[in-house]
Amino acid sequence: MYKIVGKIKLAEGIDRFEIEAPLIAKKAKAGQFVVIRVNEYGERIPLTIADYDSSQGIISLVTMSIGKTTYMLSKLKRGDSIRDVVGPLGKQSEIERFGKVICVGGGVGIAPVMPIAKSLKNTRNYIISIIGAKNKASLILADEMKEISDEFYICSDDGSIGFHGFVSEKLNELLEDSEKSSDSDLRKDINRVIAIGPAPMMSAVCSVTKPYSIKTIVSLNSIMVDGTGMCGACRVEVGGETKFVCVNGPEFDGHKVNFNLLMLRQKMYLNEEKKALDLYEEKCGCKMLEQKNGKTC
Amino acid sequence: MVSEKSNKRTKKVKIRRTSMPEQNPEERIKNFKEVALGYTEEDAVKESTRCLQCKNPRCIEGCPVDIDIKSFIDLISKKEFDKALDKIREKNSLPAICGRVCPQEDQCEKKCILAVKDKPVAIGRLERFVADRKLSKNSITGNESSGCSENNNSKSKELDCKSSNKKIAIIGSGPAGLTCAGELAKKGYKVTIFEALHKTGGVLVYGIPEFRLPKKILEKEVKFVESLGVEIKLNMVIGKVLTIDDMLNNGYSSVFIGTGAGLPYFMNIPGENLNGVYSANEYLTRSNLMKAYLFPEYDTPIARVRDIAVVGGGNVAMDSARTAKRLGAKNVYLIYRRSEVEMPARNEEIEHAKQEGIEFILLTNPVEIVGSEGWVKKIKCVKMKLGEPDESGRRRPMPINGSEHDIDIEAVVMAIGQGPNPLLTSTASGLKLTRRGYIEADTQTGKTSKKGVFAGGDIVTGAATVILAMGAGKSAAEAIDKYVKTGIW
Numbered sequence: 042m043y044k045i046v047g048k049i050k051l052a053e054g055i056d057r058f059e060i061e062a063p064l065i066a067k068k069a070k071a072g073q074f075v076v077i078r079v080n081e082y083g084e085r086i087p088l089t090i091a092d093y094d095s096s097q098g099i100i101s102l103v104t105m106s107i108g109k110t111t112y113m114l115s116k117l118k119r120g121d122s123i124r125d126v127v128g129p130l131g132k133q134s135e136i137e138r139f140g141k142v143i144c145v146g147g148g149v150g151i152a153p154v155m156p157i158a159k160s161l162k163n164t165r166n167y168i169i170s171i172i173g174a175k176n177k178a179s180l181i182l183a184d185e186m187k188e189i190s191d192e193f194y195i196c197s198d199d200g201s202i203g204f205h206g207f208v209s210e211k212l213n214e215l216l217e218d219s220e221k222s223s224d225s226d227l228r229k230d231i232n233r234v235i236a237i238g239p240a241p242m243m244s245a246v247c248s249v250t251k252p253y254s255i256k257t258i259v260s261l262n263s264i265m266v267d268g269t270g271m272c273g274a275c276r277v278e279v280g281g282e283t284k285f286v287c288v289n290g291p292e293f294d295g296h297k298v299n300f301n302l303l304m305l306r307q308k309m310y311l312n313e314e315k316k317a318l319d320l321y322e323e324k325c326g327c328k329m330l331e332q333k334n335g336k337t338c
Numbered sequence: 339m340v341s342e343k344s345n346k347r348t349k350k351v352k353i354r355r356t357s358m359p360e361q362n363p364e365e366r367i368k369n370f371k372e373v374a375l376g377y378t379e380e381d382a383v384k385e386s387t388r389c390l391q392c393k394n395p396r397c398i399e400g401c402p403v404d405i406d407i408k409s410f411i412d413l414i415s416k417k418e419f420d421k422a423l424d425k426i427r428e429k430n431s432l433p434a435i436c437g438r439v440c441p442q443e444d445q446c447e448k449k450c451i452l453a454v455k456d457k458p459v460a461i462g463r464l465e466r467f468v469a470d471r472k473l474s475k476n477s478i479t480g481n482e483s484s485g486c487s488e489n490n491n492s493k494s495k496e497l498d499c500k501s502s503n504k505k506i507a508i509i510g511s512g513p514a515g516l517t518c519a520g521e522l523a524k525k526g527y528k529v530t531i532f533e534a535l536h537k538t539g540g541v542l543v544y545g546i547p548e549f550r551l552p553k554k555i556l557e558k559e560v561k562f563v564e565s566l567g568v569e570i571k572l573n574m575v576i577g578k579v580l581t582i583d584d585m586l587n588n589g590y591s592s593v594f595i596g597t598g599a600g601l602p603y604f605m606n607i608p609g610e611n612l613n614g615v616y617s618a619n620e621y622l623t624r625s626n627l628m629k630a631y632l633f634p635e636y637d638t639p640i641a642r643v644r645d646i647a648v649v650g651g652g653n654v655a656m657d658s659a660r661t662a663k664r665l666g667a668k669n670v671y672l673i674y675r676r677s678e679v680e681m682p683a684r685n686e687e688i689e690h691a692k693q694e695g696i697e698f699i700l701l702t703n704p705v706e707i708v709g710s711e712g713w714v715k716k717i718k719c720v721k722m723k724l725g726e727p728d729e730s731g732r733r734r735p736m737p738i739n740g741s742e743h744d745i746d747i748e749a750v751v752m753a754i755g756q757g758p759n760p761l762l763t764s765t766a767s768g769l770k771l772t773r774r775g776y777i778e779a780d781t782q783t784g785k786t787s788k789k790g791v792f793a794g795g796d797i798v799t800g801a802a803t804v805i806l807a808m809g810a811g812k813s814a815a816e817a818i819d820k821y822v823k824t825g826i827w
């Protein structure tokens with residue numbers, strides 16, 4: 042059992058958990074994840090290690106409630122426990138002095154971008170952050186990201202905060218602007234883009250950076266079971282080859298990723314997921330979506 | 339001169355091999371309960387009297403861990419069941435499991451003298467009977483002493499205890515790891531098993547289905563190992579959360595690696611990443627470990643389809659096919675590139691699969707998986723013929739030109755083998771691997787190229803059997819004991 046020692050609501054439907062896991066905290070590196078199982082009946086799901094404190098023996102996870110497991114998680118309180126937490130899994134991010142790096146985070150993807158941006162900052166990179174969400178209410182970690190960024194942009198799908206549009210559009214604008222300006226050719230300076238968020242977002246970012254040939258790293262969120270390379274559930278195609286996200290990734294060169302396949306594979310269990318959620322809602326007698334709008338059950 | 343006793347025995351040959359009651363096929367494909375129901379006391383005693391009590395019992399040569407088969411069967415015939423179990427446990431700490439899953443027809447029973455003219459003594463079923471009988475009585479501790487317990491005052495034990503308040507780390511809780519841990523605990527060591535998954539047992543818990551090995555049985559065998567003083571730490575992926583060097587530097591005198599062959603192979607044919615294509619590891623893990631067959635009571639989903647293909651001919655393929663049937667598939671096609679005689683699966687599994695209506699499509703090999711909208715729709719196959727024997731001694735299958743044909747399906751399970759998972763081995767400094775990525779270890783002792791580190795089971799031999807993994811765990815325990823006591827590598 043892994044004890045929850047802290048919980049904060051970051052936005053509607055997004056929570057941050059602090060979990061006692063001293064061995065994991067000691068070894069964790071930016072870019073890695075854990076696999077958790079909420080209870081004896083639960084599914085194994087991967088969650089990025091959003092932060093870690095080896096002296097306290099604590100890791101942080103940021104979860105967005107989208108289905109049964111993440112809803113069950115959102116109901117847990119400080120003092121409760123999670124049945125299983127295993128990690129740190131996956132490869133750590135490549136942290137080097139690249140120069141200028143653009144960190145793009147979409148939705149709950151801002152959480153996993155943060156430790157990478159932090160490590161890059163500590164390695165004396167110039168950090169430009171572009172973060173986005175559906176709307177102002179669902180934007181997370183803006184202050185924290187701002188603090189570690191040399192340049193900082195917020196986007197929202199509905200324009201309720203910052204730039205009105207997708208993070209990929211903002212990125213495109215930045216790169217185009219820099220092309221026009223003569224003194225500082227931003228796109229030439231940019232050595233790397235790191236993008237984490239929903240697959241369509243990462244795909245869009247890659248389309249933007251490809252013409253500029255800017256190396257773009259994405260963190261793939263395929264369906265997983267064990268997280269140790271044993272089952273192959275997480276397989277994706279990168280550069281025409283099959284890779285296992287849990288051990289070969291989760292970070293890959295975005296220009297080589299077959300995003301269509303990733304997105305199809307993410308939908309493999311849509312019917313079952315809906316059924317699981319419906320039954321869960323029935324059991325606890327409330328609609329999760331209403332809960333999102335402020336009603337509790 | 340023929341003695342009176344053997345005369346008496348010879349007469350008994352005429353008793354026919356006692357069959358084991360089974361759930362009938364129409365019924366059992368609707369549930370995940372065990373298929374073979376086990377002998378009753380009467381069955382067991384009857385079967386035991388078939389044994390000739392040979393002077394030179396060849397059956398024992400056939401058992402990789404040298405169980406004194408002759409004696410335990412004799413004890414059964416005398417209804418001394420507890421003693422029979424103790425006899426088995428001298429050599430085998432997981433009898434309820436081996437009695438069920440050993441490929442007896444290639445091992446002990448193959449060598450039984452009766453097999454020459456008749457059917458061999460049902461050694462596996464007898465082993466299972468005595469083990470189950472004890473487990474059902476819930477007295478799991480048996481006669482074994484748990485390490486350095488106080489009531490243990492024999493001199494050798496005392497010595498053991500003094501020399502061995504030492505810590506040993508075991509990586510992996512499959513049959514190799516469990517056995518090695520149990521043996522070392524009996525010698526008085528402080529043993530900790532580190533297991534990557536959230537349950538103990540390795541393939542026994544994630545691979546072999548409930549209908550062949552009830553998880554309750556496994557749990558009881560595991561409890562027995564724990565009762566010897568072994569500590570089991572779950573959710574510990576070694577190579578990630580700790581390395582072998584961490585262990586050696588933090589008070590573990592020796593490390594045993596029993597991580598198995600847990601890397602799924604695919605065929606590398608087009609369409610293999612479509613939705614509905616599973617590795618056998620994933621399919622079986624979802625069903626067994628995660629209990630997807632009880633979805634939605636358990637949260638993990640699994641594809642339930644009408645038509646499904648399983649590719650392969652080993653135990654893993656049989657387990658997948660029979661699982662698919664139980665998950666409600668109407669047509670389960672088992673596609674294998676050789677013929678039935680070459681199938682590596684246990685005979686009993688092949689028989690059971692046939693009874694359950696699994697359709698064997700032999701001498702056939704998939705060349706492509708065809709899908710639409712991301713999901714599997716067909717599997718394209720070619721017919722094969724058998725040529726000259728290959729290095730495995732089996733006749734090499736060769737494609738027949740122009741024999742392409744499609745089979746309509748909605749899911750495929752690839753059960754064509756497993757390899758070594760590099761997760762641990764790639765982080766262990768100084769550990770020599772074979773060309774194919776298995777750990778190089780001495781076949782007798784399990785010694786690796788790294789001082790203090792031993793290995794055994796599938797991670798050394800490649801996918802093999804439960805009993806061989808156990809045997810490796812056991813001989814490694816002896817070698818570890820010697821190494822820790824003498825310091826000589």
Ligand SMILES: Cc1cc2nc3c(=O)[nH]c(=O)nc-3n(C[C@H](O)[C@H](O)[C@H](O)COP(=O)(O)OP(=O)(O)OC[C@H]3O[C@@H](n4cnc5c(N)ncnc54)[C@H](O)[C@@H]3O)c2cc1C
Pocket residue numbers: 074084085086087088089090102103104105106107108109110111112149152153261262263264265266291306307308311314315318
């Ligand atoms: C490496 C990695 C890191 C991740 N990090 C985070 C994170 O930090 N915060 C966060 O909120 N989410 C993260 N995710 C996504 C998270 O795992 C899914 O949101 C979660 O599994 C959904 O489960 P559910 O039961 O709530 O929803 P469901 O209704 O079961 O599923 C909703 C969608 O989530 C995906 N999903 C379902 N089951 C799994 C599974 N076993 N493994 C992976 N994806 C699955 C599917 O695409 C599915 O359509 C990460 C995923 C990966 C692969």
Ligand SMILES: Cc1cc2nc3c(=O)[nH]c(=O)nc-3n(C[C@H](O)[C@H](O)[C@H](O)COP(=O)(O)OP(=O)(O)OC[C@H]3O[C@@H](n4cnc5c(N)ncnc54)[C@H](O)[C@@H]3O)c2cc1C
Pocket residue numbers: 439440441509510511512513514515532533534535539540541542545546574575576577596597598599600622653654657684759761762794795796797801802803804805807
């Ligand atoms: C579906 C199936 C059916 C089979 N049927 C039979 C049968 O009927 N009869 C028979 O004799 N044999 C059968 N076998 C083969 C038999 O199960 C194996 O040979 C045997 O289990 C090997 O034992 P092991 O201890 O070496 O490894 P495993 O049983 O594979 O156990 C290895 C354990 O190590 C853990 N591990 C791996 N990496 C790490 C790590 N880095 N850190 C911590 N832990 C780790 C794994 O999670 C696993 O629990 C079958 C195999 C399969 C897959």
Ligand code: SF4
Pocket residue numbers: 400401402403404405407430436437440442445446447461462465805
């Ligand atoms: S352990 Fe296996 S091979 Fe040995 S006697 Fe028992 S069933 Fe036969």
Ligand code: SF4
Pocket residue numbers: 388389390391392395396397398407408411449450451452459461
């Ligand atoms: S070989 Fe067969 S008959 Fe002879 S002792 Fe062994 S089991 Fe009995």
Ligand code: FES
Pocket residue numbers: 264265266267268269270271272273274275276285286287288
């Ligand atoms: S999750 Fe099983 S191999 Fe990656």
